[in-house]
Amino acid sequence: MMAFLNGLVSAHPNMAKMSVIGQSQEGKDIPMVVLTNPESKEKKVKVFMQGGLHGDEPASTEAMLFLLDQLLNNDSCTSLLNTIELGMIPMANIDGFEKQNRYAANGLDLNRDQTKLMAPETMVLKKAFNAFGAEVAVDFHEYRPYRADYARMSTFGVTSIYDVMFLYSGNLNVPQILRDYTQDVFISDAEKTMDRNGFRHHDYFSTEDHSGHTHFHQGSSNARSSATSFALRNTISALIEVRGVGLNRTSLTRRVHCGYLVAMSFLRTTAANVDGIKEVLQQSNLNTGDAVVTSKSEELDAKIQFIDLDNNEEITLDVILHDALKTTAILSRTRPLGYVLLPGHPDLSEKLLALGFTLTSLDDPHFLDVEKYLVTEASQDSEKYEGAFRQQVTTSIELSRKEFPEGTQLLLLEQPKSNLAIELFEPEAKNSFVSFGLLKVEIGDELPIYRLKGEFIQKKQ
DSSP states (O other): OHHHHHHHHHHHHTTEEEEEEETTTSSSSEEEEEEEEEEEOOOOOEEEOOOOSTTOHHHHHHHHHHHHHHHHHOOHGGGGGGGGEEEEEEOOHHHHHHTTTTOOOOOOOGOOOTTTTTTTHHHHHHHHHHHOSEEEEEEEEEEEESOOGGGSSSTOOOOEEOSEEEBBBTTTTOHHHHHHHHHIIIIIHHHHHHTTOOOOEEEEEEEETTTTEEEEEEEEEEEHHHHHHHHHTOOOOEEEEEEEOOTTTTHHHHHHHEEEHHHHHHHHHHTTTTHHHHHHHHHTTTTOOOOOEEEEEEEEEEEEEETTTTTTEEEEEEEEEEEEEEEEEEEEEEOSSEEEEEOHHHHHHHHHHTOOOEEEEEESOOEEEEEEEEEEEEEOOOOOOOBBBOOEEEEEEEEEEEOOTOOOOETTTTSOOOOOOHHHHHHTSSSSSTTTTTSSTTTTOHHHEEEOOSSSOOOOO
């Protein structure tokens, strides 16, 4: 891969640049390639693409490499770089990829690490993503078409029929205008591209056991994975799943082609909607709605197509579907002006900075009007999930005027791309610092994080 990338950069030094953004846990350089036409005076959109976050999904990386080749060597594609600056990490999980293993070297799934940031690669990837300043982001994956749950369906089991599945966020802290634009413009165009090329597609779904019955979950509102994490940073975002895990090299050309077609569709849609994208992101960044802490997906009856393994024919099954693209809030709170973090938590500060937030440190003691969290219920899982003992908490909040010491840090929500902060700080949120055990709690605790309610004015020196 490095020889291929070096060859492209050497052949196109004006339009292609490569840098090393950090190292894997086993010391391998992680490359990032940036393509654009520096001579173009047109307004540009920054597009971020990533492959190989899971090491056993090879077509994701191969599709990215083929895309780079076409953008630089195919005249019908190169013009896209007049209005696009493409930042790409073609192989995000190098250690896993070399072993064809899903996980990073420390055993963590990098697409479950987007808020707790416990893997070194996640810190590197987040810093690179935020430094690049993406306006559109696409993360390429492959999915497993043969699942244990599928073996119990029909007579002798079924397998997935879809070449490509699209995952995009239904998280209610992602402004509605951004969710709609992602679905109605970008996903819609990609679906039409698949149709024109004869490939099957669907919104992404997975399965889960509910008291012995298989239920399907469609879409995602989960901030621990990339599609929602990127969207909460005010980015048009999608995660692309190509049918492939467990197939080894079977249909690899088809899989790479599907990934390439979707990637090219996103680039063409971007180039055709530069002003619209800028306008939607500007409006989305003005979000002042309530902070949604927990939500519930709508449960409905649905029909999904499969391949019947008994006769190799297409069948349609009636299923129970939990649709994360249709969610309702369970717990909401008024949006604070920001969040306050007491001194003594440098690990959390480091994660917040890696995620691209600006932190304001108090240079002397301040009285602030805040809401404090008081823990009324708390429990901890007995087994680790992705390296963390997860906690389930309930809090009450009380208004307080409190003196905060020098070194206290504030994350003000007036800064751009701040919706992710809600998912990190609200204790009951499924992917918060508290839920992942990064802040240990017990019943009766006053948490060292607060909701800023009164205006903050930094004193002059």
